Amino acid sequence: MTSQELETNIRKGQIPKLCYLYGEESFLVERAARLLLDRAIDQSLKDFNFNVFYGNESRGIDIVDAAQTLPMFAERRAVLVKRSELLKAEALEILLPYVQKPAESTCLIFTGTKVDQRKKIFSEFKKQGALVEFKRLYDNKLSNFVQTEANLSGKPIEPAGADLLALLIGNNLQELSSQIEKLVVYAGSRQRITAEDVRTIASSSKAFTAFELARFLGIKDLQNALRSLETLFKNGEGVPPILGALSRHFRQLWRVREMLDQKNSQGDISRELGINTFFLGEYLQQAKNFGRGELRIIFDALYRCDVSSKSGGHPYTLMHALAVGICKGRFE
Template sequence: MTPQELETSIRGGRLPLLCYLYGEESFLIERATRLLLEKAVDPSLKDFNFNVFFGNESRGIDIVDAALTLPMFAERRAVLVKRAELLKVDALEVLLEYLRNPATGTCLVFNGLKIDQRKKFFQELKKQGALVEYKRLYENKLSAFILGEAKTQGKPMEPAAADLLSFLIGNNLQELSSQIEKLVLYAGDRPRITLDDVREVASSSKAFTVFELARYLGIRDLSSALKSLDTLFRNGEEVPMMLGALARHFRQLWRVRELLDQGVPQSDIGRQVGINPYFLGEYLQQARNFPRPELSSIFEELYRCDLASKSGGHPYTLMHGLVTGICGGSVGQAVDGG
């Protein structure tokens, strides 16, 4: 079963007797679990019809006993097993028997980080379609996630606004959801969240300042880039975060420059690189500032700066040298780790 299939089933009132939600994306797992439990158990009767266990400290027989208990004053009860990947072998053996004949009045939910499909316990869950994996979203899927979240919260968002928010926050879905809630409130009675809304709400954030730093480097505006850098250090931003954001930005510029050199039409460049048309002109302008050999040197410098920052190099000196070198076209000579 896919996450989408599970959510559709839950919202349609078809609750599974068994499901094991696992994967790297804990935010989506917790949200799906919350939705499932809200549908499965009447909040006013939760004390009678809901049990929580933890895999590292629970016996299989105790979980089974709870699952076999008849619901009180309700149609069903729910049992949640958190950190289920830590269930011991003997617990899995006891639970395996339950999986083969689950109680019709109980929704048994497991949450875990990973699974071992060689074990009979997971083979049985797979046979019943009860395994649901939540993979970490790739960057090219973030804008679609943001647009969906905004629509769910009752306020559609402009695609360009979603692209900017995904750039600023990255794939931290918890933070993205929080920012979308702020944007919904900020937009008020207006029908949709705009690019200017994102810029305004995010203008004081560290992420927005890193976004500005990347942009100023792209247009080789040394004065503005150094001001952004100073702001980041005043706000306590860490060098690895800055370098990660810059690496992401220059990866996109490299790909745009590569396609420009191949004579690919501009409209196709935006589609292939995944850049919203609103931002495409600026990316094209920036990419033209950097021939590919220089971009290669910039990546070498980003890597060297990262290593130097982890081995005692002075953070501000490293970043100041990097910024100066990129804006001045002298990368390869600017950062010495001092």
């Protein structure tokens, strides 16, 4: 079963007797577990019909006993087992008979980071319930995630706003969700969240300052680039995340530059590189500031800056020299 199928079933009221939620993306795992618990049991009777266990502390029999207990004053009870990847082999052996024949009146939920599907208990999960993996989202899926989250919050977001928020925050779904909550409040009575709303709300974040640094370097505005760099260091940002942001930005500029050199249309560039038309003009302007040979030199400088920062080089001195080199076209 996929995560989308599970969520659809839950929202339809189809509650599995067994559910194992796992994967790299803990935010999605925990959110799915919350949704399942919200729908599985009467929240007013939760104190009577809900138990939580931890895999590193459980012997297995305690989970089975709780799962076999009849619900009080309700149709169903729920049992949640966190850190399930830490369950010992002995505990899994004790749990296996229950998984093969689960109680009709219990929703037993396991959450964890990984499973060994060679073990029989997990094949039984597939037969009797749901074994669902939540993979880390690729960068090109983040904008869709933002738009979906905003719709669920009752306040749609412009595609350009979703793209910008995904670009600023990156693959941190917890932080993306938190920013969407702020944007919903900020938008107030307006029907949609705009890209300008995103700029305003995110303007105090380190991610936004790194984004601004990359933009100022792209237009070769040394004065504002150095101001952004100083702000990042004052806020405690380290060299690796700054270099990561710059590398992503200049990699995109390189791709735009290549397509410009190949005489591709603006529409082709937007579609091929997945750049929202809201930002395309800015990318085109910046890409025209650099030839491909110059971009190769910049990537070499980014690499040398990374190596030097890890071997004792002074962070601000290194980044200052990098900014000057990009804007002036001269590297020592």
